[in-house]
Amino acid sequence: MAGHKILVIDDSTVIRTMVRDMLPKGNFEVLEAKDGVEGINKIRQERPTIIMLDFLLPRMSGWEVFQQIQGQADLQSIPLVLMSGRKEEVAEKFREPFEYFEFVQKPFDQKGLIDAIKAAMTKAKRRPAADPTVPPTEGAGAAEVQALTIKIAKMQAEMDAMKKQMAQIMAFIKQKMK
Known part of the structure; x- marks a missing residue:
């Protein structure tokens, strides 16, 4: 039985297959989505334990998927690895250091993938839990x-x-002044 359910959201079949092939056999159940809309639907239906999200996606961008995840307290705690071939585009939307998710630059190797997943899991554990006593707000105000x-x-x-x-x-300085 797989220990982790990982959702790979990427419009490239090559990347989705590559991730599946690089993961240790038996440890991961790999789910796939080819665009942002399919990805957010699978997140809500399947409740993966790890999400690998491409930044540039059709129908709904990785940025929009990220915002939807962040808008729901029960999804925020899922470890997230953001993938892109162009880190500068990611850095325009997110300021470094990436505190609650991990970034991996494409193309990546198996070690880079495994390290990113481990780092994302560690970062997700550091995220403060959402306060259940605060009622969720609706609309643009909640996003702001x-x-x-x-x-x-x-x-x-x-x-x-x-x-x-x-x-x-x-x-x-103190050492140099001695």
């Missing part, structure tokens, strides 16, 4: 609140990284 919440979390991660860098710089 979610976007701001994500921005705040990213800013906090950036501040933490800057504090760490500052401490390293101070330690270096």
Whole structure:
């Protein structure tokens, strides 16, 4: 029995097949979707344990699929690996570091794929759980609140990284002054 149900959302049959072939046999049940609409439907129906999402998709882009996932508290906790051959397009929509999902650049090898999946699983565990006492909001307001919440979390991660860098710089300066 497969330990993980992985959904690969990519318009390229080659990529979907490549992911299926690179995963350890017996550990993964691989589901496939060829566009964003099919992908979001399969996410809701199948409840995969891991999602691999191409950024550039027909019918509904990877960005739109990501936004729908983020708009539902029960889907936010699913580990996500975003795939693209052009990281700069992804970086336009998402600021680095990618805090709650992992990015893998196409083409990737088996080690890169496995490392990305492991990192996505680790990042998903660090994500704060949605507060069940706060009622979900509808419409554009909910998307704006979610976007701001994500921005705040990213800013906090950036501040933490800057504090760490500052401490390293101070330690270096103190060492050189001895």
